[in-house]
Amino acid sequence: MDTTAQLLDSITSQCLPPPSQSLLTSLTTRSPQPPLPSLVATAKARLLAADLTSSPYLDGAQLCPLPPGTDSANVKEAKLRHHTHVQVVDIENLSLSRWEQVEEMEAIERGERTRGREIIRVADEESADAAESLAGRGTGTGTGPRSPVFAAKKATHRLVLQDCKGARVYAVELTRIDGIGVGKTNMGCKMLLRAGTPVARGTVLLTPENCVLLGGKIDAWHDAWMNGRMARLKEAAGAGNAHTTTTTTTTTTT
Numbered sequence: 001m002d003t004t005a006q007l008l009d010s011i012t013s014q015c016l017p018p019p020s021q022s023l024l025t026s027l028t029t030r031s032p033q034p035p036l037p038s039l040v041a042t043a044k045a046r047l048l049a050a051d052l053t054s055s056p057y058l059d060g061a062q063l064c065p066l067p068p069g070t071d072s073a074n075v076k077e078a079k080l081r082h083h084t085h086v087q088v089v090d091i092e093n094l095s096l097s098r099w100e101q102v103e104e105m106e107a108i109e110r111g112e113r114t115r116g117r118e119i120i121r122v123a124d125e126e127s128a129d130a131a132e133s134l135a136g137r138g139t140g141t142g143t144g145p146r147s148p149v150f151a152a153k154k155a156t157h158r159l160v161l162q163d164c165k166g167a168r169v170y171a172v173e174l175t176r177i178d179g180i181g182v183g184k185t186n187m188g189c190k191m192l193l194r195a196g197t198p199v200a201r202g203t204v205l206l207t208p209e210n211c212v213l214l215g216g217k218i219d220a221w222h223d224a225w226m227n228g229r230m231a232r233l234k235e236a237a238g239a240g241n242a243h244t245t246t247t248t249t250t251t252t253t254t
Contacts (some may be wrong), residue, residue: 003028003036010040015192015212016047017085018062023047048190048216052087052164063164071169073202080197080204087218088189089168090160090225093182098237101182105230108183157181161191161204171204179213180206187225188218 004024011019023046027039034042050057064082069075093101157180159171173180192212198205 003033003039006036007039007043010036011043011047014044014214016044016214017050017052017190018059019043019047020057020059023057048214049188049218051188051218052085052162052190053166058164060164065165066163066167066169070199070204071167071202075199076201078199080193080195080199082195084163084193086161086163086191086193087216088159088185088187088191089162089221090187091180091182091185092158093155094158094172095155098233102230102233102237104182105226105233155181157185159185169199169204170202171206173207174205175207177206177208177211177213179215186217187221188216190214190216
């Protein structure tokens with residue numbers, strides 16, 4: 001088997017989006033040629049940072065779009081007929097209120113976590129954990145679970161996914177999926193939805209069995225999302241508070 005075939009086989013085995021012939025050629029015609037693991041790592045990095053809708057690194061002819069009407073709320077239940085690669089363009093933690101989401105994002109920006117009511121710097125916590133491990137006490141049997149980890153296990157996230165044609169659809173965790181979360185999932189992150197994945201009322205229902213979280217990030221998208229997300233959450237939270245205040249005032253007056 002020649003190098004190009006080996007590289008393509010390795011990419012396919014990892015469920016990555018199909019690479020274009022130009023990408024394969026550019027990687028395998030270098031002189032001197034890097035070892036296969038290096039070629040695979042380079043190809044993976046480029047594919048996961050690529051825009052599914054327009055990147056020359058991808059073979060668009062082999063990418064399957066979402067079926068027409070996937071986002072329709074009128075369709076009670078359907079299933080995807082083919083394996084479909086998508087990319088994340090938005091994510092929200094449905095288990096938190098708008099203001100709690102704002103506080104969560106602000107903590108992420110500061111590099112903080114919370115344990116109970118105590119705010120802990122992530123770097124300091126990791127250093128402490130490393131010290132405990134070296135001392136033989138880092139066995140994961142502490143006095144209690146860390147709040148963010150505990151919350152993550154119980155959280156439910158809603159994502160907006162985009163296919164190779166630019167079509168967007170909501171997706172919700174039907175079962176908790178490790179790796180999905182605000183601060184974990186980047187914009188542009190790639191996912192593979194397996195054939196048979198259920199769709200109900202315009203929403204893809206995600207489980208660890210029907211989707212593969214591939215990772216990746218499109219920096220420009222993620223930066224824009226981070227900058228705009230905070231403003232949108234604060235606006236939504238403010239609107240909600242204003243509605244509550246108006247309702248309360250009306251009730252009191254009546």
